[in-house]
Amino acid sequence: xxxxxxxxxxxxxxxxxxxxxxxxxxxxxxxxxxxxxxxxxxxxxxxxxxxxxxx
Numbered sequence: 680x681x682x683x684x685x686x687x688x689x690x691x692x693x694x695x696x697x698x699x700x701x702x703x704x705x706x707x708x709x710x711x712x713x714x715x716x717x718x719x720x721x722x723x724x725x726x727x728x729x730x731x732x733x734x
Contacts, residue, residue, distance in 0.1 A: 695710045708727055
């Protein structure tokens with residue numbers, strides 16, 4: 680992957696970030712679903728479940 684493409688994707692990802700009152704940064708799963716090009720929630724939900732187990 681080219682450096683420019685990585686910077687572009689990182690900027691897009693960061694643009695979806697939200698902030699809680701305490702200044703904590705977070706992302707909504709529904710936003711990430713679209714950003715990562717998952718057409719259906721059930722497919723993305725499975726990925727999120729696997730990520731939670733991995734963490």
